[in-house]
Amino acid sequence: MTFDVVVLGAGSAGEWVAGGIADSGGSAALVERLRVGGECPYVACIPSKAMLGSAHARNLARRLADLGAASAAPALDPGEAAFGAVVRRRDDLSQDGDDRRAADGIIGRGVTLVRGTGRITGPGRVEVGSRELRYRDLVVATGSSPVIPAVDGLGTVPSWTSDQALTAPDYPASVIILGGGAVGCELAQAYAAFGVAVTLVEPSGQLAADEEPVVAAGLADALRAGGISIRMRATAVKAAPGPAGGARVVLDDTSAVTADRIILATGRMPATAGLGLAAIGVTPLESGALSVDEHCRVAGQEHVWAAGDVTGLAPYTHGANYQARVVTDNLLGGRAAADYRAIPRVIYTEPPLAAVGLTQAQARAAGLDTVTATADLSKLERVATDGAAAGRLVLVADRARGVLVGAAALGPGADSWIMEAAVAIRGEVPIAVLADLVHPFPTFVQGYEVPLRELAAALAGSESPGS
Numbered sequence: 001m002t003f004d005v006v007v008l009g010a011g012s013a014g015e016w017v018a019g020g021i022a023d024s025g026g027s028a029a030l031v032e033r034l035r036v037g038g039e040c041p042y043v044a045c046i047p048s049k050a051m052l053g054s055a056h057a058r059n060l061a062r063r064l065a066d067l068g069a070a071s072a073a074p075a076l077d078p079g080e081a082a083f084g085a086v087v088r089r090r091d092d093l094s095q096d097g098d099d100r101r102a103a104d105g106i107i108g109r110g111v112t113l114v115r116g117t118g119r120i121t122g123p124g125r126v127e128v129g130s131r132e133l134r135y136r137d138l139v140v141a142t143g144s145s146p147v148i149p150a151v152d153g154l155g156t157v158p159s160w161t162s163d164q165a166l167t168a169p170d171y172p173a174s175v176i177i178l179g180g181g182a183v184g185c186e187l188a189q190a191y192a193a194f195g196v197a198v199t200l201v202e203p204s205g206q207l208a209a210d211e212e213p214v215v216a217a218g219l220a221d222a223l224r225a226g227g228i229s230i231r232m233r234a235t236a237v238k239a240a241p242g243p244a245g246g247a248r249v250v251l252d253d254t255s256a257v258t259a260d261r262i263i264l265a266t267g268r269m270p271a272t273a274g275l276g277l278a279a280i281g282v283t284p285l286e287s288g289a290l291s292v293d294e295h296c297r298v299a300g301q302e303h304v305w306a307a308g309d310v311t312g313l314a315p316y317t318h319g320a321n322y323q324a325r326v327v328t329d330n331l332l333g334g335r336a337a338a339d340y341r342a343i344p345r346v347i348y349t350e351p352p353l354a355a356v357g358l359t360q361a362q363a364r365a366a367g368l369d370t371v372t373a374t375a376d377l378s379k380l381e382r383v384a385t386d387g388a389a390a391g392r393l394v395l396v397a398d399r400a401r402g403v404l405v406g407a408a409a410l411g412p413g414a415d416s417w418i419m420e421a422a423v424a425i426r427g428e429v430p431i432a433v434l435a436d437l438v439h440p441f442p443t444f445v446q447g448y449e450v451p452l453r454e455l456a457a458a459l460a461g462s463e464s465p466g467s
């Protein structure tokens with residue numbers, strides 16, 4: 001039998017496409033070598049957010065007296081004892097890595113689930129073990145895998161990737177986290193809340209290296225306030241067993257850090273190796289990603305599509321689902337095109353860092369004449385009433401069109417209220433209209449009002465907050 005669609009990889013993207021085709025009456029085979037559901041439910045989004053949820057609750061409990069919710073600070077059990085509770089809750093929410101529910105769900109929708117590693121053997125053909133699957137259209141949704149940095153001696157010391165850090169029951173008394181991106185910052189805060197001594201090593205001059213410097217600096221302040229030691233502009237060059245076990249890591253400034261364990265959070269790369277892409281004449285980009293057009297069709301191919309981390313374009317679950325939506329529409333005869341201008345990016349620390357669109361530097365590099373406004377959110381009444389951490393908001397506008405092209409925020413609930421900027425960017429809502437919006441009082445989303453008015457004034461030519 002020839003399937004209408006064969007999907008390689010049953011992560012967020014693959015599940016979405018295969019399910020969508022089956023729901024519409026088409027035949028779909030979904031090939032998965034590990035777990036139906038992919039990374040997100042078992043080793044990525046859900047366990048990390050579960051640990052962070054517990055960590056934020058513990059940090060909030062420490063502030064009960066300050067917040068007027070208790071007459072004295074409550075006694076919390078030691079971090080190591082509490083960690084067992086975190087692990088139980090985390091593993092429960094990530095279904096102990098058991099994909100039966102997801103597998104039953106997708107089979108129940110009429111998808112043919114094929115367990116094993118899929119390999120393309122030629123146009124229209126995929127091999128899974130001894131079985132050959134034939135397709136009209138192929139969707140590559142194989143995700144990404146952790147980048148292991150070239151650190152001399154890394155193999156001789158205890159180290160985890162995020163996959164292991166988010167599934168292991170062990171409590172490390174101390175960790176060195178290599179990489180200050182989203183995964184590194186989130187794990188740092190999750191562990192530190194439970195008394196783990198955390199050193200975060202970041203090669204660039206800021207955490208969240210691609211985000212607006214002012215919000216990234218605020219994030220670093222928030223992590224430091226939680227007891228995390230940050231080694232900026234530092235790269236691990238050598239690792240060796242420490243004097244009392246664990247790991248001793250030498251940095252490129254010749255200083256050394258020791259800890260029970262190293263956690264590698266040095267990025268991920270698209271998983272295209274060994275897929276047999278050459279058999280259909282496809283060569284991945286240097287990054288390992290598959291090059292796709294706006295319909296998520298693989299460059300130069302009529303019947304091969306890609307969605308999710310494997311494209312390297314929007315490496316988030318919502319990005320994978322979005323591209324899967326575009327692919328599914330095209331496979332069902334539509335002409336959907338992906339628009340990447342307003343895909344939100346979030347680091348789920350407390351407070352969260354959330355951003356959408358271009359940073360000021362990216363907008364300038366793209367040749368735009370930018371106008372920027374930056375707001376300190378500490379004056380918001382809601383910050384005072386909640387006793388919340390203050391925050392920052394940066395808005396970047398295109399002077400020529402009078403619309404927002406980017407926003408970056410650090411502040412309570414920013415992961416949700418960043419969507420006001422996302423709608424504005426995607427819908428090209430005039431700044432004058434945005435500046436006239438009414439926000440409920442007292443909320444964090446009111447933080448938009450002052451910088452939007454500044455932008456509106458600057459665009460009207462009366463004042464220039466920054467360009």
Ligand SMILES: Cc1cc2nc3c(=O)[nH]c(=O)nc-3n(C[C@H](O)[C@H](O)[C@H](O)COP(=O)(O)OP(=O)(O)OC[C@H]3O[C@@H](n4cnc5c(N)ncnc54)[C@H](O)[C@@H]3O)c2cc1C
Nearest residue numbers: 009011012013033038039044045118143308309315316317
């Ligand atoms: C620690 C961590 C936390 C994260 N937190 C968030 C978050 O909070 N929010 C968010 O939006 N994103 C988050 N992400 C990113 C998110 O997990 C990914 O963007 C998302 O899972 C990508 O989905 P995908 O379908 O592209 O790939 P995956 O979920 O990786 O699925 C790919 C699947 O393909 C399978 N596969 C690969 N090759 C083959 C083959 N040859 N044959 C058969 N099967 C194959 C794999 O086994 C895997 O199951 C996080 C990532 C990490 C690492």
